[in-house]
Amino acid sequence: MAWLSAEFYFYKGSAPCRSVWMTLKLLNCEFEEKHVDLLKAENKRPWFIRMNPQHTVPTFNDHSFILWESRAIMQYLMNKYATEGTQYLYPKEPEERAKVDRMLFFDMGTLYHAIKEYFGPKIHQGMPPDQEKENLLKTSLDYLDHFLEIGGVPYLCGERITIADIAILASITELDALNYSYKCYGELFRWSERVKEGIPCYKECCIEGVEMTRARVKQLEDDLKKQMEKERKASITKK
């Protein structure tokens, strides 16, 4: 059966979802919002897995053409739906486009990867902070800061915002959600403020999701503390 519309499957508390959401809005695409609650494991339901066997959000169903991986979705949306007025978000000239692609790969393979690697075990398993992983995160933030400094332009790839700024801003909002300050990376911090100002739908697409993650992390930390307290009391009783 062919779908009659475009459907965007997403969870507001997911950084990769926020980047696709901002792109859809900037392109003025028409789509149906399909909320997938990861906390209720809705992404593991058979209907979702039939669509995306990797069960990740964001997933985009464009009239039966189904795609996942946020950066691939952003590139696809630009290839398909950019107009003269929005093409600047993903320039067509090979060199300009290559610069954007490079930053998208940097985001996926280095920056967002480092964020997930460092915070994942800390948040979900209550593991103590891993210094080596934090160093990798700091190194990627240093790189970003340096790229911006030597670039000497307001945005990552030039004078105008591109989907690279959108993707990387979305990753950076994860640091906002996790209360991890990046103010000491001056260029990066100023760039983040500029991009937040420069994307009209930033607040609509990011603020609620950031708050959701904050609340979730707080809840997980509280649960973990309670669990540890319970175990401590149980071990005293045994003695």
Ligand SMILES: N[C@@H](CCC(=O)N[C@@H](CS)C(=O)NCC(=O)O)C(=O)O
């Ligand atoms: N590289 C992927 C990452 C997608 C991803 O891992 N999404 C998470 C939410 S942030 C997810 O769907 N997790 C649920 C799962 O993997 O089952 C992208 O950029 O789209």
